[in-house]
Amino acid sequence: MVADWYDGVTLATEWRPAAEGVASRYRLMLTNDTGEALRDFRLGISGPARISDDAELVGAKVVTQLSNFCELAPERGFVLAPGARWTIDVLKLDYPIRHGTDGAATGFLILADGTTRSLRTVPTRREGSDAVRKKGTAIYEVPEHPPVPVSIVPWPQDVAVSGRRTAPAGLAPISSAVGKSAAAAFGKLTEKLFPGEGLVRPAHEGGFPVELSVGAGGKEGYAIEFSAERARIVGETETGLLYGLITLGQILRGARLHLRQFNFPTAGRIEDRPAMAWRGSHLDVARRYYARDEVERFIAILAWNKLNVLHWHLSDDESWRVEIDAYPQLTGKGAWRGYGMPVPPLLGSGPERTGGYYSKADIRDIVAFAGEVGVDVVPEIDMPGHCYAMLQAIPALRDPGENAPYYSIQSFPNNCLNPAVEATYGVVEAIIDEMVELFPSRYFHVGADEVPEDAWHSSPAANKLRKELGVTGAAPLQARFLQRLQTYLTSKGKLTGAWEEASHGGGIDKANCYLVGWKTQEGSQQLAAEGYDVVVAPGQAYYLDMANTEDWHECGAAWAGWSSPEKAYAFEPTAGWGDGERSRLLGVQACIWSEPMTDRAVFDRLVFPRLSAIAETGWSSNRDFNRFKALVGLMPNLYGRYEGF
16 A cells, blocks of 8 residues: 555544534544545644543544644544545534634544554635635735825834935945945845845946945934935944935835835935834744744844844744753754654644754854844743643653643643752753853843643642742742742843743842733733833734634634734833833834744734834834835735735
């Protein structure tokens, strides 16, 4: 029997939402369109849909389950005849399917000998609907009469330009000792984002002269002065000069691609500086691996939006992504998923060995490129929760006396580093030692989110520590763990970053940390009121894994609701805050969690243009969604996938 015999077996899934008198139902249909009977097999599926081991099923039983990976078995002796269909009805899921990407993304057969066969898996459809699923960046057409004469995102603080000339073929930055690195960085950006356009070219190829000079402007501010024959950019730093070049490059592209609607000015001045110091985007590479080239192009997009922080989420329950010499098993086991491996197929990965990690050489190159284009790379190792992959790689960090499970909200069992196991600190400190050599950022993010309330409840070591401290629950133990990590990071010259839960159970030293508020706007305000420096990133507005609308055919998640580009743009990070609370605001941050990113077109639809909307909030004090909508269609996305294409 050859492997491709199974090509005629198809898995399709269908969601029926609850209605009056009708219960919701998730149906899986395995169809055998081969000429051979199929017997002695199980069905493996990989989410995001989550079928718990106590789910109500008709037509199958759960054999094993971990988070969104599940094995289903038919009744003993079942034979799927040629042309027949095996139907499984799931009458109870951990959460309802609210969007098409919530369904099973991958299916495979597990045969009696333990081998697997990948199946043709049809995207989940909604019962009674044949509507096309929405993928690719939503297209914002440039109107015939834009509200402004030049195309710039985020919009500058002050624009006073006039005149019009034919858009030049490209820009020719003129730099001596001043502006040399800014000009070089701008050249790298344009090569990554707009290859073949020739945005940077010498004067003898028609490049428009751009003088770069030093002047007042602050760390990231700049000014552009226009004349008919050249432009002059003044900045106090190389980053300010780079941002001036980016603005000029955007103006040129707008005038060249939409010559009726936008001008390339011949007179006037633009003065610009950011409203907020921290303008970031988080990128989860643990749930899905993004290659070095993808990460570098994403960093280039951040710079083109004048975003200056990449919060790089390098570990989670599903994987470990950074090379650590002291513990090669972290990537040897934790960077890969597959059937029969320590981490099984999750979030749509197949039975084959899939994944990846960033070597130290990769990280040095990525961080160096980011630094050239004004982006600070803040690493995150998520601790003490979200450590299933790490604990699979280093099981000695578990308390051997722990004899009962607890589960994370994502249904991972016993996934938290134990604060009462002393060996944990030696391992974590060794990891930090290696990572601080790779990441020059003054910040190091340690996670601290979503530790279950009953974590370590059966651990004798943890219960002994609770008794010694006179505390109950998980939060005080987490606080103790984080306080030790923070002390160590402070000794390394780092400020500790964490999610908002780091304030629980006693918190950490406010003088040497910042917290990311992700649950609600009110939660971020409370952190600021308590004296923490805060980055605002609420799930309801700034989590870019959430779908753009409530429409079932939109891609994305829904646990925090939904947020259209307009909603994200309109969100006011400090609405209702007092002056003292505002003094604690570092800035804003988009968060890209990768669970629903089942393909490139999904990524582009979810992230763009909302990333630019958040960038404009962090930069501009003069915001106008109608203007933004007229301009944002010229901004790049990661994969070049657009709605309808």
